[in-house]
Amino acid sequence: MIVPRPIAPRMLRLAALGLASLLLLAYVLGPVMWLLSSSLQTEREIVSIPPHWIPESPTLANFKAIFATGLGLARPSPAGTDPSSGGFIPSVAANLLPAMANSFIVAVTVTILNLLIGVPAAYAIGKIRFRGRGLTLYAILATRVIPDIALVVPLFLVVRKLGMLDSLASLIIAYLAITVPFSVFVLASFFEQMPDDLDRAARVDGCSRLRVLTHVYLPLARPALVAVGLFAFLASWNEFLLALMFTQTAASQTLPIVVAGITSDFTVSFSFLNAAGVLAVVPPVLLAVIFERYIVSGLTAGAVKG
Amino acid sequence: MRSRPTLCRRAALSAGAAALSLPFVRGARAADPIGYATWSAAVAQVKAHVAGFEKQTGLPVAYSNSPFAQYRETMIAKFTGGAPLDMLWVSDAWLPEFAMAGWLAPIDAYKQLTAYDAVTSDFCVQSTVFEGKQYGLTYYTDYMSFLYNADILAKAGIPAPPATWDEVVSQALTIKSKGLLDYPVVFGMTQESWMIEFISAMVYSTGGRFIDDAGNATMQDPKTGAVAALTWLADAVQTHKVLSPGCVATGELEVLKTASAGRAAFVLLPKYRLKVLNDPAQSQAAGHFKQSLMPAGNRGSHSTVGWMRFFGATPRGLSGGRAEGLVMLMEWFGGKADGEYVFQKTILKDLGLGFGITELYKDPEVRADLGAYGDVDLMARQQALARKKDTISPWFGEWNDAHGTAWQQAIVGKISVEAALRTSAETWTALKKAG
Numbered sequence: 001m002i003v004p005r006p007i008a009p010r011m012l013r014l015a016a017l018g019l020a021s022l023l024l025l026a027y028v029l030g031p032v033m034w035l036l037s038s039s040l041q042t043e044r045e046i047v048s049i050p051p052h053w054i055p056e057s058p059t060l061a062n063f064k065a066i067f068a069t070g071l072g073l074a075r076p077s078p079a080g081t082d083p084s085s086g087g088f089i090p091s092v093a094a095n096l097l098p099a100m101a102n103s104f105i106v107a108v109t110v111t112i113l114n115l116l117i118g119v120p121a122a123y124a125i126g127k128i129r130f131r132g133r134g135l136t137l138y139a140i141l142a143t144r145v146i147p148d149i150a151l152v153v154p155l156f157l158v159v160r161k162l163g164m165l166d167s168l169a170s171l172i173i174a175y176l177a178i179t180v181p182f183s184v185f186v187l188a189s190f191f192e193q194m195p196d197d198l199d200r201a202a203r204v205d206g207c208s209r210l211r212v213l214t215h216v217y218l219p220l221a222r223p224a225l226v227a228v229g230l231f232a233f234l235a236s237w238n239e240f241l242l243a244l245m246f247t248q249t250a251a252s253q254t255l256p257i258v259v260a261g262i263t264s265d266f267t268v269s270f271s272f273l274n275a276a277g278v279l280a281v282v283p284p285v286l287l288a289v290i291f292e293r294y295i296v297s298g299l300t301a302g303a304v305k306g
Numbered sequence: 307m308r309s310r311p312t313l314c315r316r317a318a319l320s321a322g323a324a325a326l327s328l329p330f331v332r333g334a335r336a337a338d339p340i341g342y343a344t345w346s347a348a349v350a351q352v353k354a355h356v357a358g359f360e361k362q363t364g365l366p367v368a369y370s371n372s373p374f375a376q377y378r379e380t381m382i383a384k385f386t387g388g389a390p391l392d393m394l395w396v397s398d399a400w401l402p403e404f405a406m407a408g409w410l411a412p413i414d415a416y417k418q419l420t421a422y423d424a425v426t427s428d429f430c431v432q433s434t435v436f437e438g439k440q441y442g443l444t445y446y447t448d449y450m451s452f453l454y455n456a457d458i459l460a461k462a463g464i465p466a467p468p469a470t471w472d473e474v475v476s477q478a479l480t481i482k483s484k485g486l487l488d489y490p491v492v493f494g495m496t497q498e499s500w501m502i503e504f505i506s507a508m509v510y511s512t513g514g515r516f517i518d519d520a521g522n523a524t525m526q527d528p529k530t531g532a533v534a535a536l537t538w539l540a541d542a543v544q545t546h547k548v549l550s551p552g553c554v555a556t557g558e559l560e561v562l563k564t565a566s567a568g569r570a571a572f573v574l575l576p577k578y579r580l581k582v583l584n585d586p587a588q589s590q591a592a593g594h595f596k597q598s599l600m601p602a603g604n605r606g607s608h609s610t611v612g613w614m615r616f617f618g619a620t621p622r623g624l625s626g627g628r629a630e631g632l633v634m635l636m637e638w639f640g641g642k643a644d645g646e647y648v649f650q651k652t653i654l655k656d657l658g659l660g661f662g663i664t665e666l667y668k669d670p671e672v673r674a675d676l677g678a679y680g681d682v683d684l685m686a687r688q689q690a691l692a693r694k695k696d697t698i699s700p701w702f703g704e705w706n707d708a709h710g711t712a713w714q715q716a717i718v719g720k721i722s723v724e725a726a727l728r729t730s731a732e733t734w735t736a737l738k739k740a741g
Contacts, residue, residue, distance in 0.1 A: 043587075043588060044587070044588070044590065047567050092349050094350075095349075152383055153383055153387055156384070156387035160387055165389070166370070244373070244376055245384070245387075248368075248370030249369070258346075260346075260373035260376070261345075261346030261349075261371065261372070263375070264345050264346040264373050264377075265347045265349075266348065266578070266657045266658070267582060267588075268559065
C-alpha cells in the first residue's frame with residue numbers, strides 16, 4: 001500500500017524554498033533595481049528618507065543629458081544648475097558616449113581576436129597529439145597566476161616604449177594577454193571531450209585539419225564559443241586597472257574610468273551617476289540574456305574535464 | 307638557381323598584429339606638448355582654460371585626467387614608468403612622498419611664480435613647502451567649517467549659534483529634547499573621507515596639536531594634545547547621545563545628504579558645501595544653513611584646519627627648454643592669466659571652490675558670488691584662522707590608518723580616549739623613528 005506523504009511538511013519545505021529564493025533574488029537584484037530606480041529619480045528625491053524604490057515622479061532627464069552632451073547638443077553645466085530637474089550635467093558627461101564606444105570597440109575586438117587565436121590553439125591542444133601538449137596548456141594557464149597589479153608597471157613600460165599610450169590598441173593587446181589563456185583552457189577541455197572518431201572520419205573523407213575544425217568541431221562547440229566570447233567581452237568591458245594606467249584622454253578612456261571619474265567631481269549627482277551605471281550594465285546584460293542557454297553548458301563543459 | 311622568396315612566419319605575424327593595431331593607435335601628436343595630469347574634477351573648466359592658454363601662447367598641452375580615488379596610485383605607477391608628465395595636481399598630503407621620491411621639482415628659482423606667495427593665505431604657502439623648498443602654486447583651497455541649520459535652531463528657540471563646543475552640546479540637547487531630531491550633530495568619521503580634517507579642526511579649536519615643532523607626538527598630552535577633542539566626541543556619542551554612533555560609518559557625502567534632507571542641526575563640512583546646502587535645487591534645507599566660526603574649546607580658539615591642492619611641476623617639466631612653457635602654464639592656472647585671476651574665479655563661480663589668493667575676498671564679483679549663499683567676511687575670517695595639518699609627513703598615510711581606527715574605537719566606547727591617543731602617539735613615534 002502506498003502511503004501518501006504528509007502534506008504539511010511538503011508545504012513547509014516548499015514555503016521555505018520559496019522564501020529562500022525570494023531572499024536570494026532580493027539580494028542579487030536589489031542593487032540593480034536601486035540603480036535603475038534611482039537613475040529615474042531627481043536628485044532631491046534620491047536623498048529621501050526612507051528611499052523611494054518606485055520613483056514618485058520618474059524622469060528620463062539624466063539619460064537625455066548623457067545623450068545630448070555626447071552628441072554635442074548640450075554642455076556640462078555649472079554646479080549651481082538644478083540637478084533635481086535633471087538639468088545637472090557633470091563635466092565628464094560629454095565623455096560618456098565616446099567612452100562607451102571605446103569600451104565597445106575594445107570588447108568586440110578582444111572577443112573576435114580571442115576566438116581567432118583561442119580556437120586553433122585549443123583545437124591543437126585538445127585534438128592533436130604532440131609532445132609537451134599538457135605542459136603547453138599549463139604554461140598558458142600559468143601566465144594568469146601573476147596578479148594584474150604586479151604587471152601594471154612592466155606593461156606600462158612596454159606600452160610607453162611602443163608609443164601606444166592613450167590608444168585603444170594598448171588595451172586590446174593587454175586584454176588579449178588576460179583573456180586568451182582562459183579561452184584556450186575552456187575550449188581545449190571542450191575539444192578534448194569530443195570523440196576522436198569524428199576527427200578520424202573527417203580525415204578519412206579527405207578533410208584538412210582546418211576543415212575538420214571549421215566544419216566538424218566548431219558547429220558542435222557553439223556553447224563553449226559563446227561562453228569564452230562572453231567571458232572575453234565582459235572581462236574587457238569591465239576592466240579598470242589597466243585602462244586606468246594606459247588611457248589618459250577621452251580618445252581612449254573606457255566606460256569604467258569615466259563613470260569612476262564622475263565621483264571625483266566637486267558636485268556629485270547620484271541620479272546622474274546611476275544613469276551612467278545603467279548604461280554601463282545594459283550591453284553585458286543584453287548579451288547574457290541573448291546567450292543565456294549557452295553560457296552554463298559552455299562553462300560547465302570546460303570545468304568538468306576528466 | 308634563384309632561391310624562392312620565403313615569408314618568415316614570425317614576420318608575417320608581426321606585420322599582421324601591426325596592421326590590426328594600426329586603426330587604434332592615435333596619430334602622431336603635435337611636437338612634445340606639456341603633459342598636464344589632473345584627477346577627474348572640473349574637467350570642463352580645465353579644458354576651457356587649457357584652450358585659452360594654447361591660443362594665447364601657441365604651446366600645446368596634453369591634458370589627461372583619472373579618477374581621484376586611484377589618482378595617487380596612478381601617478382606613482384606613471385612616474386615609475388617614466389610617463390611624459392610636466393605638471394600635475396597634487397594633494398598637500400602627498401607632498402613629502404612625491405618630493406622625497408624626486409617626482410616633484412622645486413619652483414623657488416622662478417620668482418614669477420613665488421611672487422604670488424605674498425598674496426596667498428599663509429597655510430596654503432606652507433602646504434607647498436617641504437624641507438624649505440616650495441613645490442607649487444595653490445590650485446584650490448578650503449577649510450573645515452562649522453555649519454548650522456538656522457531653521458532648526460529657531461524652532462528650538464535658540465537665538466544664536468554655539469560659540470563653544472560646550473554650547474554645541476547644550477543646544478543639541480535642547481533640540482533633541484524638543485523632539486526635532488534624534489541626533490542633531492552629524493559628523494562623518496569614516497576613514498575614507500575627510501576624517502583627519504574633521505578631527506584636526508576639532509583639535510585645533512580645542513587648543514591642541516598632534517605634534518610639537520620638533521615633530522614629536524604630543525597628541526596624548528592632556529593639556530596640549532588631542533584629549534579634549536576626542537573626549538568631546540566620545541561624550542557626544544556615549545553620554546549625551548547627540549551624535550550617532552553610526553558616525554564612524556558615515557562619510558562626508560552622507561553628512562551632506564543628511565544635512566540636505568534637513569536632518570542635521572550642526573555639521574562639520576568643507577566650506578564649499580555651503581553652496582550646495584543652500585541651493586533649493588539640491589537641498590531641502592536650502593536657505594537655512596549658515597556658517598559660524600568654529601566653536602572653541604575651553605583652552606582653544608576658533609581655529610580650524612585648512613587644506614589645499616596645488617599645481618606641482620615635475621623635474622621633466624622644469625628641465626632645459628621645457629621650463630619656460632611650464633612656468634607660463636603654472637602661472638596661467640595658479641596665478642593670473644592675462645592679468646586676471648581667471649581660473650580661481652571660474653572654479654569659484656562654477657563649483658564653489660575656495661581660493662588661496664586672499665585679495666580675491668575684496669573682488670566685487672567674488673563677493674557677489676559668495677554672498678549669495680554665505681557671509682563673505684566670516685568666510686574670510688575663518689580662512690585667516692585656518693592652519694595646515696601638522697601631521698603631514700612621509701608616514702602620514704600609514705599613521706592616519708592606525709590613528710583613525712583608534713579614534714573610531716574611542717568614539718564608540720570600545721577603548722578609552724587615553725588608550726586611543728596612546729596608540730596614536732606610539733604609532734607616530736615608531737613611524738618617525740623608522741623614517
